[in-house]
Amino acid sequence: MLRTITLGSCVxxxxxxxxxxxxxxxxxxxxxxxxxxxPVTVGRA
Structure with missing residues (x-):
């Protein structure tokens, strides 16, 4: 599964x-x- 993670405040x-x-x-x-x-969480509007 493809996921996005944060390594720092901008990366x-x-x-x-x-x-x-x-x-x-x-x-x-x-x-x-x-x-x-x-992991990056998805924000919902």
Whole structure:
């Protein structure tokens, strides 16, 4: 599943989910790199 995570206040990464961490972060893979960050929530108007 494709998900977007935030790595900092201004940096986001979108990739395939490869796992979760106990503190609520997601691990996503982009090419050969894995990033860990908080998932972006969808705001509804």
């Amino acid at each position: 986001s990464v979108q990739g395939l989910v490869v796992g979760n961490t106990p503190d609520g972060k997601l691990m996503v893979r982009v090419d050969d790199k894995t990033f860990v960050g908080y």
